[in-house]
C-alpha cells in the first residue's frame with residue numbers, strides 16, 4: 001500500500017463508517033448530560049420549594065387588587081341649604097383682616113376668630129379674598145369642588161349668595177376663593193368702578209350677619225384696595241417678630257388714601273399681636289413697642305405661638321374644635337369676646 005492509498009484509506013475510515021458511530025456516541029453523551037441536568041434541576045427545586053413557589057404565586061395574584069372606585073365627593077351645600085336663623089341679627093360690621101406682610105396670621109385669625117364668634121351665637125360671613133385660598137381649605141373645603149368663588153362675584157356679576165357655602169361651622173358661612181382669583185388683580189384694572197366691586201357685593205348681605213370678615217391677600221393691590229373700600233373697620237395682625245412694624249406705615253398710608261377719597265368712615269378696629277412667645281425677650285420687646293406705638297388700639301388678647309394652631313387647618317377645623325381647651329382656642333375665644341365688647 002502506497003502512501004496515497006493509506007491516506008485514502010485513512011480518510012475513508014474517518015469519513016464513512018467511523019463517523020455515524022461517533023455521532024451516536026456523542027448523542028448518547030448529550031442525552032446523559034441533559035438527564036443529569038434535569039435531575040440537578042429537580043434536586044434544586046425540592047417538592048417543598050415547589051409548594052413554596054406556588055404559595056408565592058398565589059400571594060402575588062392576591063396583590064393584584066381590583067381598582068377601587070374613589071368615594072363620590074359630597075356636593076357642597078348652597079345658600080338655599082342654610083339652616084334657619086332663630087335669633088336677631090345686629091347691625092352688620094364689615095371688618096377686613098389686613099396686613100400686606102405675608103405670614104403674620106391673617107388667615108389663622110380669620111378662621112378662628114370667625115368660628116369663635118359663631119360659637120358665641122353670632123352670625124358670621126367670612127370672605128376669602130386671597131387667591132392662596134388658605135381660609136377656604138382651612139375649613140376642609142376641597143377647592144376642586146368649588147365651581148364658583150369670590151372671583152365670579154367680583155368679575156362675572158354672580159350674586160354673592162350664589163357662591164356662599166353655608167354653615168361651615170356653627171353660625172359661620174364662607175365665601176370661598178380659588179386660584180382663579182389670582183387673575184382678578186389684573187382683570188379688575190380695566191373694569192368700571194373697580195375699587196367698589198367688593199363693597200357692592202358684600203353690601204347686599206348687610207342685615208343678614210353680625211360680622212362680615214374679609215381675609216386679605218399679602219399685597220396692597222386692587223384686591224386689598226377693594227377690601228379697604230368695602231370694610232367699616234380693620235383688624236391688623238402683627239407678628240411679634242423682627243421687623244414687626246415693617247410695612248405697617250405703608251398700610252396706614254393706603255388706609256388714609258382710601259379714607260379720604262372712597263370710604264370716609266374707615267378706621268382701625270384693633271391691632272392684634274400674634275405668634276407671641278413669652279419665653280423670648282424679642283416677643284416681649286416687640287409687644288411693648290407695638291403697644292407703645294398704637295396704644296389702646298392694641299387688643300388686650302395676645303395670640304400665643306402654638307403648634308396646635310398651625311396643625312388645625314390640615315384637619316379642616318378651627319382651633320376651638322381641634323384643641324378646645326388649649327392656649328390657642330382660649331386666646332381666640334377671648335379675642336371674640338373682646339371684639340363683641342368693642343361693639
Ligand SMILES: Nc1ncnc2c1ncn2[C@@H]1O[C@H](COP(=O)(O)OP(=O)(O)OP(=O)(O)O)[C@@H](O)[C@H]1O
Nearest residue numbers: 102103104105106107108218275304305306309310
Ligand atoms: N399663633 C400661631 N402659632 C403657631 N403658628 C401659627 C400661628 N398663627 C399662624 N401660624 C402659622 O403661620 C403660618 C402663617 O399664618 P397665616 O397663614 O395665618 O398667615 P397669613 O398672614 O394669612 O399669610 P399670608 O400672608 O400668606 O396669607 C401658617 O403656617 C400658620 O399655620
Ligand SMILES: [Mg+2]
Nearest residue numbers: 106107130134
Ligand atoms: Mg392668608
